[in-house]
Amino acid sequence: MLDDTKSNKVLVEVKDLKMHFPIHAGIFKKRVGEVKAVDGISFDIYEGETLGLVGESGCGKSTAGRAILRLYDITEGSVKIDGVEIGDTPQPNLRKMRPTMQMVFQDPQASLNPRMSVAAIIGEPLNEHSDMSKAEKREKVLSLMDQVGLNRDFANRYPHEFSGGQRQRIGIARALALNPKFIVCDEPIAALDVSIQAQVVNLLEDLQEEFGLTYLFISHDLSMVRHIADRVAVMYLGRVVELASRETLFSDPKHPYTQALLSAVPEPDPWLEEKVDRILLEGDVPSPSNPPKGCNFCTRCPQVMEICKTEEPPTVEIAPGHIAACHLYS
Amino acid sequence: MADGAAPVLDVRDLKTVFKTRAGSVHAVNSVSFSLKPGELLGVVGESGSGKSVTMMSLIGLIPSPPAQVTGDGVNFGGIDLLKASDDELRSIRGARIGFVFQDPMTSLNPVFTVGYQIMEPLRKHMGMDKRAARKRAVELLELVGIPDAERRLKDFPHQFSGGMRQRVMIAIALACDPEVLIADEPTTALDVTIQAQILELMHELREKLGMAVIWITHDLGVIAGIADRVLVMYGGQIVEHAPVRELFKHPRHPYTRALLKTVPSVRGEREERLEVIEGQPPILRAEPSSCSFAPRCPFAFEHCLRENPPRFDIGAGHDAACFYDFETGAPRSSATAMAKEEAQLDAG
Ligand SMILES: Nc1ncnc2c1ncn2[C@@H]1O[C@H](COP(=O)(O)OP(=O)(O)O)[C@@H](O)[C@H]1O
Ligand SMILES: Nc1ncnc2c1ncn2[C@@H]1O[C@H](COP(=O)(O)OP(=O)(O)O)[C@@H](O)[C@H]1O
Ligand SMILES: [Mg+2]
Ligand SMILES: [Mg+2]
Numbered sequence: 162m163l164d165d166t167k168s169n170k171v172l173v174e175v176k177d178l179k180m181h182f183p184i185h186a187g188i189f190k191k192r193v194g195e196v197k198a199v200d201g202i203s204f205d206i207y208e209g210e211t212l213g214l215v216g217e218s219g220c221g222k223s224t225a226g227r228a229i230l231r232l233y234d235i236t237e238g239s240v241k242i243d244g245v246e247i248g249d250t251p252q253p254n255l256r257k258m259r260p261t262m263q264m265v266f267q268d269p270q271a272s273l274n275p276r277m278s279v280a281a282i283i284g285e286p287l288n289e290h291s292d293m294s295k296a297e298k299r300e301k302v303l304s305l306m307d308q309v310g311l312n313r314d315f316a317n318r319y320p321h322e323f324s325g326g327q328r329q330r331i332g333i334a335r336a337l338a339l340n341p342k343f344i345v346c347d348e349p350i351a352a353l354d355v356s357i358q359a360q361v362v363n364l365l366e367d368l369q370e371e372f373g374l375t376y377l378f379i380s381h382d383l384s385m386v387r388h389i390a391d392r393v394a395v396m397y398l399g400r401v402v403e404l405a406s407r408e409t410l411f412s413d414p415k416h417p418y419t420q421a422l423l424s425a426v427p428e429p430d431p432w433l434e435e436k437v438d439r440i441l442l443e444g445d446v447p448s449p450s451n452p453p454k455g456c457n458f459c460t461r462c463p464q465v466m467e468i469c470k471t472e473e474p475p476t477v478e479i480a481p482g483h484i485a486a487c488h489l490y491s
Numbered sequence: 492m493a494d495g496a497a498p499v500l501d502v503r504d505l506k507t508v509f510k511t512r513a514g515s516v517h518a519v520n521s522v523s524f525s526l527k528p529g530e531l532l533g534v535v536g537e538s539g540s541g542k543s544v545t546m547m548s549l550i551g552l553i554p555s556p557p558a559q560v561t562g563d564g565v566n567f568g569g570i571d572l573l574k575a576s577d578d579e580l581r582s583i584r585g586a587r588i589g590f591v592f593q594d595p596m597t598s599l600n601p602v603f604t605v606g607y608q609i610m611e612p613l614r615k616h617m618g619m620d621k622r623a624a625r626k627r628a629v630e631l632l633e634l635v636g637i638p639d640a641e642r643r644l645k646d647f648p649h650q651f652s653g654g655m656r657q658r659v660m661i662a663i664a665l666a667c668d669p670e671v672l673i674a675d676e677p678t679t680a681l682d683v684t685i686q687a688q689i690l691e692l693m694h695e696l697r698e699k700l701g702m703a704v705i706w707i708t709h710d711l712g713v714i715a716g717i718a719d720r721v722l723v724m725y726g727g728q729i730v731e732h733a734p735v736r737e738l739f740k741h742p743r744h745p746y747t748r749a750l751l752k753t754v755p756s757v758r759g760e761r762e763e764r765l766e767v768i769e770g771q772p773p774i775l776r777a778e779p780s781s782c783s784f785a786p787r788c789p790f791a792f793e794h795c796l797r798e799n800p801p802r803f804d805i806g807a808g809h810d811a812a813c814f815y816d817f818e819t820g821a822p823r824s825s826a827t828a829m830a831k832e833e834a835q836l837d838a839g
Contacts, residue, residue: 217682217683217684218682324771326771354537354538354539354709354772355537355709355750355753355754356537356749356750356753356768356772357771358753359753359765359766359767359768360767360768360769362765363764363765363767366764381682381683383683383757384754384755384756384757385755387755387756387757387761388755388761388762388765411757411758421684422683422684423757424687425683425684425686425687426683426712426757427683427686427687427690427710427712427713427715427716428712428715428716428756428757428758429710429711429712429714429715429739429751429754429756430715430739430756430759431715431716431735431736431739432736433715433758433759434712434715434716435716437758439687439691441684441687441688441691442684442687442688445652445653445654445655445685
């Protein structure tokens, strides 16, 4: 959003979003607790930008992405897309909104129906959400295939006949079918080979430029996020602990978790790698059904203070556009 | 890592072919390499490039049929593993060559305690009694950084987190003081913060124990931080081999060069646009008769489609299987056969 190709218009506004999953136990399936997968996150996504969402597995990235698209009935909070509040919209009424917002999934294999041809998969959203004629639909599908770099001649083939990278292109074409404004990409390259990842990332960038798309790009691959995102939010145990522009986040991370996470990424350069100052975190991420008191990160934080074990840190803007939730800065 | 020392493992011309109803897959094609005492040999390549099948073939872990494993020999301390009996192989695998796989849940037995699984090889291969084995098991868990080791012996694998399970696997692999440790993508399924812990542990263990290690990964960052020497695999072949710094500074195979350019980094310059390697990695239905990378290679010329390039020795312990010479910016002059022999002799 800092350079002039991106607008200042907020397209997606997430406020105090919570998604808790109940835990049931016993023969009466009594509710005994809840998994606080997403526990109060807030951020804006500007039109035309890519917001990266990073963090270790289990920290709530996918849940956040799905909750924002209202694939779940959210526990609390507000989600506005293009000015329209959808946080409390009942599922049937969401149908009209669906075309604007789409999702691309990690596992292209699992998200494509193996018994449908590629043309049928890509065209499926058109059946439900458009009144195109059969011929118009066919033409649209073929042009979508062109746009994502799939050979039109393969329109009648089945997903298993394609490689992982090509299957991801099918998933992207399907997401584009209804001319969405906002796409949640949930680990879209995690299942792909190194040499194929760049192909898909470049495609996503080209499509964004061509159609002015807005992305929430979820990934645990910090180097790829540094490449594709304009701004980056870092999640830990259901919370956003830091959010900043790409440049700031990678060159001047403030939250001790962000610092440790970035320092852990190996460097594909033996000379640089030797000089990396690693902050090794002890232990594992606590369970989201029983998060620690105070700051979520206090059990592993190398800079933990007394206050961190009792009081939840407020989220503060430590510099324009740079947000952190840490007692070091409050 | 002493340069002249005899290798602990020496693999010559290893080939593995899977014969399936759908046809043959030539997964490993004339792979030769050796492992020196105390060194860490990194093996890098995309999925399907033959990394796992190579290592599993040489210690008899590939069921045959459907696979056919052949070669000029796999010398391990004077024994040719390709000719060894199943019993011999089993005892070598349990004791003298240790293994760590990507997913510890598939190699740990869910119904036995972790303590039992560490103690079993100690009793079987080292002849320890129960008390001695137990004492050693605690030592091993402490060695790999599992807190409260004594108490955790009676826990089952599912009671450990992913990172801790991988530590348990490493403890089991190290139980009998192996001469060689083969680690197949041991950190691929882990988060980066946990991966950093395991890599740090590996540095410590190598300092303490000094065993030779083969470390398989698709992550060039991991290779940069941990390897002494590197094999780059593509299409079931070693396409480049060099000491780690030499490889990153002077990559001589177009595939290695492209791979180094296509991965972004969290430090240093950020590229506006990622470099792309067009096309897909191959599935080899027959023994390669041309360069397997040629269809994706911007430098390919007529010769590359006619002959599978041998590994050309380019000095400094470095060889590359490519007819194009990046030093001169032109195809190699054709003193090929000699170069091949030399490269194979020097591959150690
Ligand atoms: N449908 C569900 N029911 C119960 N728990 C869930 C559900 N989906 C996710 N979780 C839990 O919520 C937490 C966050 O999961 P997820 O959003 O998938 O994390 P990430 O995508 O960051 O890896 C995890 O502890 C996970 O087990
Ligand atoms: N049991 C099998 N039957 C047939 N093909 C196999 C079998 N196991 C592996 N392969 C093939 O062998 C090739 C090399 O696989 P592998 O060594 O697992 O690759 P890597 O470890 O580099 O990802 C791949 O093309 C794979 O599909
Ligand atoms: Mg996820
Ligand atoms: Mg493998």
